[in-house]
Amino acid sequence: MTGRRTALYYPNSIITNKSWIRQSILFWDEIGSIIPENVWEEHIYFELENEDINILHEEKAFRPFHPEKLRSRGGSVLQDKFYSEFFDRLDCYNELFDLSANGSYVPVYESKEMHGKIFPELEKRNLLQKKLGGNISVSESGKPVIFIEENTADIYMSLLAEYLATNDSKITIPLTDNETSLNHAYAKIDESDKQTRAKIIYENILPIPKDEVDIHQILDFKKGYQSDLIKFRQYLDTIAIEATSFSTPKEVIDFSIRQEEKIAEEVNYLEESMKELKIETIYGSAQAILDVKQTEWLGIIAGSGAFATGSEEYALLAGIGLLISATVKVGNYLSKRDIQRNEKLRDSPYSYLYQMKQHGITC
Secondary structure, eight states: OOSOEEEEEOSOSSOOOHHHHHHHHHHSSEEEEEOOHHHHTSTHHHHHHOHHHHHHHHTTOEEEEOHHHHHHHHHHHHHHHHHHHHHHHHHHHHTTSOGGGSOOEEEEEGGGOSSTTHHHHHHHTTOEESSBTTBOSBOTTSOBEEEEEHHHHHHHHHHHHHHHHHTOSSEEEEEESOHHHHHHHHBOOOGGGOEEEEEEEEEEEEEEEOTTSOHHHHHHHHHHSHHHHHHHHHHHHHHHHHHTOOOSHHHHHHHHHHHHHHHHHHHHHHHHHHHHTTOOEEEEEEEEEEOOSSTTHHHHHHHTTOEEEETTEEEEEEEETTEEEEEEEEEEEEESSOOOOOGGGTTSSEEEEEEOSOOOOOO
16 A cells, blocks of 8 residues: 555553564554653653664654644544543443552653543542652653553553544554553453454564664665565565455465465565665564454364464464464454544554564553
8 A cells, every 4th residue: 555654652652662663663664652742842851761763753764643732633522532432441441340459550641631531530530640659740751740550541542542543644553562552452341342353463474673783774774675565564464354355264275375485485585685784683473453354254264274273263374484483373353342443544454453572561
């Protein structure tokens, strides 16, 4: 598809995960995170926290997403919608888990509030504290923070990321390295309101630069091999689309035979191209949540004799070429509500993405 594609990171503002940065900037045109405008203005704070982000920003490959601008641009209609959806989602979780009993709180910038009544309501529910023990209510950047129960904060940030992505002028998809964050966004928790979607897992198959690789090397590689990266990205899109469209077990078998050699060629070519520029690589993993075109698709895959790798999870491709641990797996992902997809993403199979094998923090 045409147009720049942006990976919007969440839940925290500062991206400390070097692997996430390198994997994402390699396969996406730019990355971004949710940063209040008054914090971003004091850019020295981010210079001290992450040199990679500063370099990417200078190269126009990093973009801050300011919640204040969305709140102002959307007006009361958007604010009221956010308020209702957030508390609907929160109440759904609170029916199963007493969030106020958790006792673990994380700092959140006050300027991330999307509606003037959200934080006062959370305080009434004992899910927010203005001060926490001896901690002062300002962040390291000097800007005001409040302390929100960690699961509540994660639910809040997952929704904020979705709203920012949906209302962005560019093609933007929320992306996280924290499985809990993914589940707080779309996980199935209400059996009466389940919606089956496809889960596509690319395990140990994506060649990505090692953490110590200089970010400039990656940007130079992208400039010289842009068409190859786009081709590889489109190839992964094709795999995902085909994998959610099986109508007979024979199609599954034919897919596995046809794609095993093809994907090995694509991965090896990309890896060798990076080696030409002396970029050392490792194999990364990713998971995508997609719409299902055939409601019985997982049963069809099971009936093909595909190897079961877990509960309702099957390997379509395994031991790909020389990549013994590489696997393309599929499974059901039960969403608790309808995903309101960005209209600009209709040409893309992805509704949501999660980079695996990493652990982020909530902030």
